[in-house]
Structure formats: C-alpha cells, structure tokens
Amino acid sequence: MAKFTCFFFLHSLLILIIIQHVKTSESLPLSTTSRWIVDEKGRRVKLACVNWVSHLEPMVAEGLSKRPMDDIAKQTVSMGFNCVRLTWPLFFITDDSLGSLTVRRSFQRLGLLEPIAGIQANNPSVIDATLIEAFQAVVSSLGKNNVMVILDNHISKPGWCCGYSDGDGFFGDWNFNPNLWILGLTRMATLFNGVANVVAMSLRNELRGPKQNTNDWYRYMQKGAEAVHAANPNVLVVLSGLNYDRDLSFIRTRPPALSFGQKLVFELHWYGFSDGDAWVTNNPNSMCGKVIDYMMKTSGFLVDAGYPLLVSEFGIDIRGNNVNDNRYLDCFLGVVAELDLDWALWTLVGSYYLRDGTVGFNEYYGIMDWNWIDIRNSSFNKRLSALQSPFRGPGLTEMELHKVIFHPSTGLCILRKPSINLLGLGPCTDSEPWNYSPQKTLELKGANLCLQADAFGTMAELGITCGGSNSKWEMISDSMMHLSLKLENGTLVCLDVDSNGNIIMNGCKCLNRDSRCDPESQWFKLVDSTRSGNLGKSFVDFDSTIDLGIPMEPLFECKTSL
Numbered sequence: 001m002a003k004f005t006c007f008f009f010l011h012s013l014l015i016l017i018i019i020q021h022v023k024t025s026e027s028l029p030l031s032t033t034s035r036w037i038v039d040e041k042g043r044r045v046k047l048a049c050v051n052w053v054s055h056l057e058p059m060v061a062e063g064l065s066k067r068p069m070d071d072i073a074k075q076t077v078s079m080g081f082n083c084v085r086l087t088w089p090l091f092f093i094t095d096d097s098l099g100s101l102t103v104r105r106s107f108q109r110l111g112l113l114e115p116i117a118g119i120q121a122n123n124p125s126v127i128d129a130t131l132i133e134a135f136q137a138v139v140s141s142l143g144k145n146n147v148m149v150i151l152d153n154h155i156s157k158p159g160w161c162c163g164y165s166d167g168d169g170f171f172g173d174w175n176f177n178p179n180l181w182i183l184g185l186t187r188m189a190t191l192f193n194g195v196a197n198v199v200a201m202s203l204r205n206e207l208r209g210p211k212q213n214t215n216d217w218y219r220y221m222q223k224g225a226e227a228v229h230a231a232n233p234n235v236l237v238v239l240s241g242l243n244y245d246r247d248l249s250f251i252r253t254r255p256p257a258l259s260f261g262q263k264l265v266f267e268l269h270w271y272g273f274s275d276g277d278a279w280v281t282n283n284p285n286s287m288c289g290k291v292i293d294y295m296m297k298t299s300g301f302l303v304d305a306g307y308p309l310l311v312s313e314f315g316i317d318i319r320g321n322n323v324n325d326n327r328y329l330d331c332f333l334g335v336v337a338e339l340d341l342d343w344a345l346w347t348l349v350g351s352y353y354l355r356d357g358t359v360g361f362n363e364y365y366g367i368m369d370w371n372w373i374d375i376r377n378s379s380f381n382k383r384l385s386a387l388q389s390p391f392r393g394p395g396l397t398e399m400e401l402h403k404v405i406f407h408p409s410t411g412l413c414i415l416r417k418p419s420i421n422l423l424g425l426g427p428c429t430d431s432e433p434w435n436y437s438p439q440k441t442l443e444l445k446g447a448n449l450c451l452q453a454d455a456f457g458t459m460a461e462l463g464i465t466c467g468g469s470n471s472k473w474e475m476i477s478d479s480m481m482h483l484s485l486k487l488e489n490g491t492l493v494c495l496d497v498d499s500n501g502n503i504i505m506n507g508c509k510c511l512n513r514d515s516r517c518d519p520e521s522q523w524f525k526l527v528d529s530t531r532s533g534n535l536g537k538s539f540v541d542f543d544s545t546i547d548l549g550i551p552m553e554p555l556f557e558c559k560t561s562l
C-alpha cells in the first residue's frame, strides 16, 4: 500500500511538472514581432485553432445539447488544438432584446425543443442564463482548460453565412451598418477585457458582395481596429480581406495606418471549393501550382512583409470521399507547413442545432461526429498533428536551421528508422535534421549519410557516397512537390510512399495535363525547421524528464514515508 502511494505521488508530481511546462509555455497577452505571434516572453505561439460556431439563429455555441462544455473543451485540447475561433453574430450584442434572451427562450422562439432538453441535461447552468452569459461561460470553460479564444464577428444577423448578395457582406449593406458594427466590437472587446484567454478579435468574417471596395475597407477596418484596441489593448486585432477573405493584395502598396503596433494579424480563408470543382477537372500538379501562386500574390506575401497570417478557415469533407477536397488539402497542408502559418480548422462542430432550416444538420467538415462524442475520422486528426506544433520562430531555436521532409498526405515526415539505415515515415517532431545542399543532395546533418535511390520500385536508402546521379534530388512539376532524380540511363523517377508506408522510387505521376490521376503520394515539402526532435520528445518521456533535473527532495520524502 505504502509503495503504491509512493508511486502515485511520484507520478502525479511528474504530471504536475509536465503540465506546468505546458502552462508556462504561453504567457499572455500575445503580441506580434515581424511575422510571428509571440507571448510575453517573446517566444512564438503558434495558433492551432478550430472554429466553434455560435453565430447561427439560436446564438448558442453548438453542441451544448450533446455534451458538457467542459468536456468539449477538454476534447479540443486532447485533439491537439490550443485555441478556438469562436464565432458571434453582431446583433446579439447590439440588440438588447436578443442578447438578454435566455438560452431556453432562444430555442423556444425557434420551436426547437430537443436542444432545450439536451442543454438541461448536459449544461444545466446555462439553460436559463442569457445568451451573453452563456457565451461568457463557454469562453470561461475554454479558459479553464488553457484554450485561447479568438472572438470572430462572423455576421450581423444570426444565421448561416455567407452569400454574395445577402446584405450582410460589406459596410453599408442593409444588415451591415458600420456604426452599429463599431458599437458591437467595442462592447465585445470591453466585455472580455481582463479575460486572459481571449487573445484576439477578428473584426469581420468574409467581406464580400457588390459593395466591396478598398477605400471603405481602409476607412472602416482602421476604425474598427482602433475601437477594439481602445476598449481592450490586450487582444490581437485580426483583419480579413475582400472577396470572402481571399484577397489582401491591396495591403502590399498600402499598409493600414493604425495608432498601435505589434497587435495586427491578417486572416485568410482557403477551401477546395474556393475554386469551384477545378481540383477535379484539372491536373492536380498544375492546379496546386496555380492556387499557390494566387495565394502568395493575394495574401501569402504578407509573411515576407512582416505580418502574421492566420488561415482562419480551411477544411474538407472529413469522410474523405470528395476528390476536390482531398487534392486541395494535400496541396494546402504543404503550404501551411512550408510557411509555418497559424490556422483555424473549419470546424469543431459535429452537428448544428439548426442550419439552413435543417434541424440537427450533420456537419461533414466537422472534426467531431454528429453526436459530439466520437471523432469523425481519426486519420484526419493524425494528418493535422504535424502542423499543430511550430517548426520555427522566436524562442524556438533549439538547433540550427535545417529541413524536414514533410509528406502532406500522411501528415508525417521521412525519418531514419532507429538504429538501421532504413527510411520510414514518422512524426515530424522526431525528424533528424536534413540539409538540402547546393549540389542537390539531401544529407542527414552530421551523419555523412544521404538519400539515395538506384532503380524503379526499389526503396530509397541512406548511402555514404553522396553526389552521384543517384543522390541528386530536384523538386519538380508545376506543384514543385515531387522529389525526383534522373537514373544513370536518363529515366526520371520520383520519391513515393507505398501503402505500407515504405519510401520507394516510382515513375513520376501526373506530370502531363491529365486530370484523372492523383499524385499526392509523391507530394513532399522540404520544410525549414529549427526544432530538435530530441528536446520535443522529453516532455512525454518520464525518464528524460527526470534527467532534465527535477529536484530530488520529493523522492526522499517518498522514501521516508515507506
């Protein structure tokens, strides 16, 4: 018994220390330095967020009828997210007759009785709270679980968003009065002033519609930004672009003029359907090259211009059967890894109380299943996980700049398998440092080993004679995502991953204009990193945690109690 107690004590002590590591890794509030979002100590904080919808007709965060909010928050953390983009409709803070409705009344008014019973059972403390109080309770529950929150003004009139001519898309539309909007932003910023986990406010989702123009963009976005900053100087101010948050190209020649610095972030939305069904009807390599080019011109350039860029919406049908979505995602994940962007997945929501007139609408883009308990597709979560930790940034330099070889379609990186010179796929955080030399060799730094391949169908290997044609790698195709080399006899071959996860050589796929082929197994990105796999691992490895110098006194205490 005594021995058991001792172990328990030791265990919980270590867990405590580990939790403290995690906690102290973000000291709020956040600010920006060049393109990075950083904490108070100047250390990069990568926002790996998920969108949680609270802007539809009921104006209640979705899912509360299915599960206690604290469980949803804990689940969010366990899936690797550190942040939630929580959406809200303007009118619930500017129209007192809406904001003061109780949760129960809000559902009754819509004739939705099932969610009332569900919320009564799962979240009884908010059923007779006002909509604003319920919203605050969700933020607070996220805070208790160390989840950061971006408050996103998604729309004015509660409901599903966004149509081109829905009157809710741009300043001056009938549901988008700029003065009312500023009032609402001010009220929200004030309401959450002093709530530490509210780290950012995005001023307006997906500006769009016939009225959109850059002059009004500057006029009102600058005003909105100043209003938020005046009411709550702790939050990052997130600005969206025109054309459904796809176009920030105008910032290149005219940065916003603001009275404050180090708090400004831009946001971008990017889906497969942003380009209709063009991913299906076109060759995936040429499509990927084209959309990356567009993205860099319209928003990606901001990173080089010294602004953080948050991809605040992206996502796919997580069931995995939408070819358009699948092709887009492989290309997209490559870019997000390469630029090491901050992001927010659409969406956490497994099902909506009511969406577009459908009760209990099943959200196939949702990471949770319809019941808000199961994860919809764990293989999707695995693919995201590589992007949930940063590759580089201020305060994260554990070793000199190197490359990791990222494979978007698995979300894994090419690693040397332990103790043998074979290659396989594994978590990017475990990657040893690769160097891509001017001679086009891919070497494991400090190991005198380089990536080699001799023939079709054979496994790629690590060899010691580097520099010959069997180790001269080029990134090719319109997507620039194929790692290829020319065999001695002049045949072009590409690095590929077979269904068993072996790293093999194959004929290069889809280099012509064919739209019916899928090259994703051959898509790779050489991603800049300054992280050390070994240091990253120590947090989950109890033995090495002890080696890192945990005070020994508690162990003695434990012994004397025996």
Ligand SMILES: *[C@@H]1O[C@H](CO)[C@@H](O)[C@H](O)[C@H]1NC(C)=O
Residues within 6 Å of the ligand: 318, 319, 320, 321, 376, 377, 378, 379, 380
């Ligand atoms: C999960 O996604 C994979 C890959 O996209 C797909 O093959 C699989 O059928 C999906 N599983 C479920 C349960 O949706």
Ligand SMILES: *[C@@H]1O[C@H](CO)[C@@H](O)[C@H](O)[C@H]1NC(C)=O
Residues within 6 Å of the ligand: 454, 455, 456, 487, 489, 490, 491
């Ligand atoms: C080159 O060599 C490979 C064997 O590695 C073979 O499959 C291919 O047909 C050869 N190509 C030519 C043009 O000889």
